[in-house]
Amino acid sequence: MATPRIAVVGGGLAGLMATIKIAEAGVAVDLFSIVPVKRSHSVCAQGGINGAVNVKGENDSPEIHFTDTCRGGDFLANQPPVKGMCYAAPGIIYLFDRMGVTFNRTPEGFLDFRRFGGTLHSRTAFAGATTGQQLLYALDEQVRRHEAAGLVTKYEGWEFVGTVRDDSGRCVGLTALDQRSMKAKSFAAEAVILATGGPGLLFGKSTNSIINSGSAAAAAYMDGAHYGNGEFIQIHPTAIPGADKLRLMSESARGEGGRVWVPRTKGDTRVARTIPEHERWYFLEEKYPKYRNLVPRDVASREIHNICVNLGMGLGGQMSVYLDLTHIPRETLQRKLGGIIEIYEKFTGDDPCDVPMQIFPAVHYSMGGLWVDYESTTDGFLDLGSVRNQMTNIPGLYAVGECDYQYHGANRLGANSLLSCVYAGQVVGPAAVRWAQDQAKTGATPSSVLATADTRWTEHFAELGRREGPENPYVIHEELGKWMLENVTIVRENDKLRATDAKILELMERWHRTSVLDQGQWANAPLSFLNQLWNMLHLSRVVTLGALARDESRGAHYKPEFPSRDDTNWMKTTIADFSPEGPKFHYEPVDVSLYAPVERKYD
């Protein structure tokens, strides 16, 4: 019997949590990441992590967290995994506390919790406004401990390019590109876990790190993995513009009392602070008296769109509104929101303690991702002994974190993403270990399978590396982003979606006439990008055509032509399968057995 090895791809929260669970089981892990894992995109999560610890005397409970999450996701998520996650959440927060995360505290020394969107309870634990960074560092430290002990081998600066399969279709390893030597190399693994994050780069500029191309998940899709609910893309209502990316201003700003408004008079050019209270329109508070500024993100973004585009009342005629913190004491803001105050000031020059922030909606998160399986118990939780949990339809290939589709339905609630990453990482660890141990009994992967994959990818990159066509891949990417942003975000119209798909097909045709820009053999980023771009174009079609097909409005997917949720025809998961001609869609029912769908209202 061979000794099993498991490959984890991606060093954000989900990948690192999976790594720790596997190492704790005594199984060796090869950890691949395009960046040093401490620099993964999880660092960008700001506001906090949800868990119904109920420290504020509000009678919160995991069951309410579960129903809030199902309703927030507009009943598109299968409910057993969501239930498992919400019930595990308090334990996950305690675990991070034990690892030394510097969570904010109450005066008595307990963990402090704050409000977030889509709930009426204070359920969000936080470390200033850099919670994701702090959680990631805690896991990075634990992984370093296992690395020092010899169970974890890191391959930082290696990019996943494809799965390695045996004759039966089982995933028996992966091929990765060394971003320095630019050599493709295949690695055997009894199980492969993708934890490669979201695809923000499809939209050009987003709140995502610029490593978030979605290319790895797209590569798995092109290898035959189902891609689920790709059309569900979250637009965060509050970001600030930038020439290189859009920067998030955390929902926690509203959780701590921040208020969203525009001047009541269209075209009012007065300085914000001189506009008297009665001349300010707090449009979210007015329309949603119960949840006020803390309606879910899809709702808030649509309202801002309505104010700015339909009514033309955005600041300076632009897609922009005020997010006002100036009524909150500076000391409180520094202690609870320091990280975002600092970012805003560094990038705009204004101090949000004194001047209302000017914010606008930006692409933020993909609810969709690689389809994964689960097995549930009779009482509606996940069966944690099952090898099927988090497994894609490719045997031996798992997916966790933002690159899976599992937990957030049609819209994710704020501070649930860190939770879903960690929970999926905890679930996939034991599942992959059991699977890998079973596979190892059948013997080692024949080296010929790895050699075939090596040859395929070496030839592929050699071909890309010779390209001297007239098209610049970065220009093609910029055009893709503009079209996706314009037509496949807050408001979706079928004729524009069709036009966008036609545009993507044009870009794909132009991709064949690109130049690699750099014929060098060392640390050649354009060569890697050229490969990523092809995958991104395919994934963009999944998003666009999935949106075109879904003639209803649900969560983040809004079509004015079909403004209502249509449970009869569309309470079902979109599944895209790759074909060279484009994605083939089929649908599967959603398990809503634990909490019957209700109308989604926040007023």
Add this chain to the structure above:
Amino acid sequence: MARQTIELRIKRQDSPTAAKRWEEFSLPYQPGMNVISVLMEIRKNPVTRDGARTTPVHWESSCLEEVCGSCTMLVNGKPRQSCTALVDSLGDAPITLEPLTKFPVVRDLQVDRKPMFDSLKRVKAWIPIDGTYDLGVGPRLSQSEQEINYAFSRCMTCGCCMEVCPQYNDRSDFMGPAPLAQVRLFNSHPTGRMNAHERLEAIMGKGGIVDCGNAQNCVEVCPKDIPLTEAFGELGRQTTVFWLQNLLQK
């Protein structure tokens, strides 16, 4: 007259062993640009100021909001994250971009900061928890302790402090300011304190705390205002006490 162009001088090096060279670029000015967006513009049309075709400039970056530490380089001679280096704040003279000098160059503006991560292993910069299974709640902590620890836990391993430290160089074994400050962080955590001596032993030998020359450059350049020099004072006390305890026990 409003600004029309941005001029840049970029130090380039094709590989760790290749010769260094300077290339100059001139681009149309756009409001709101930072160094990263300028580099992104160059790769869309990689042509030097003289009109010669060149390769896109190679650099490392990820979050672009100064929480990941990736994009650290010398901007006009100063170590900093290039994402927060706004063109409007850099003056009208040509912007100079160079890689950090204390780490090996991978290519162009990217360096290899692996020595910093290795030092984090050496000083055991982690809380040795029993396991990730459910063991209930963590230790209680006062607000003031949390605030001090939070300041240290924001270290991005970016390397700015290492770059300006006179003691951190290829002629010395000094591990540098960043890993030392993490000892301060973990030794003050209620659980981390239980094996504080292991971390103190790691920084008492060659390359440890005694090699700090107290130049205080590190604290000047830290983008997160981490109170590094206060940490070294505290670690000096901890190591002295530990040394005396060892002496008395002998």
